[in-house]
Amino acid sequence: MLLSQAQERPLGPAERFGVMLHLLVCKGCSNFRAQLEFLRAAVRRRRDANDVR
């Protein structure tokens, strides 16, 4: 949930630290974060492709 929120607002220092620690031990969560970034990129790419056509 915090990873998702990070796409909306800058996290506070404590939150950032917590997320960082958690990501170190949770491989799935770093995968999840990469996937969130991919989703955003994909949605925007689809929009821009629609713009050009």
Next chain:
Amino acid sequence: MPYSAGYGWGPAEIQVLQTRLVATCCEPKKSVNCAIPRIFKPPVTTPSEQDIQQHRPYLLRYAIMQLRNPEQAEDAVQETLLAALEGRVRFAGDSSLKTWLTGILKHKIMDALRRKAREQPLTPAGDDETQTVDTLFKSDGHWQQMPATWGDPEQALENRRFWEIFELCSRLLPERTARVYMLREVMELTTEEICQEFSITPTNLWVILHRARLALRECLEIKWFGAAQK
């Protein structure tokens, strides 16, 4: 009417005037505002009806993506074109015609969404929305199944089949989740704008967005990335 039209000044004369103006206004005190008065802008031609109409297909695609309802999209575009025709003399040429039209369309889409929201007020999350989240996590909040890596997902962006699945997955999102998510990601509205639009709190919004991302991720995982790796 632009100054140049009435006085027979071409771009060259305007250029000279601008240089002089900047010189006289800037030299004594560098801090004064040297912005060039509006009248010296190059003349703007009022777009013709044809100029405006040629953007129709683009506007329609845009509206359909936002409203997810062809009839409402058609209406919004119609209203946009009408408004543009009536107000075309006000087109200032600061942006391209397409950008200007899209700006009007965004307002019309907002109006349509507002009407929609009034007709069917945002109800608390339905079962279909909470269900996805419930099945993904154990009761202690840990992932039921850890997200596996997607390898190099960039490759998928080049694949037509991937985009079909992407479309399909976006359509599977519950109505209001999808609306909020698209406003955020496609229109890039800010958190404040969306909260105001739907009268919800930022926390509500984050939850909705988070659910949208989880659901979309899950759908792509099952229908694309999981299947591709097997």
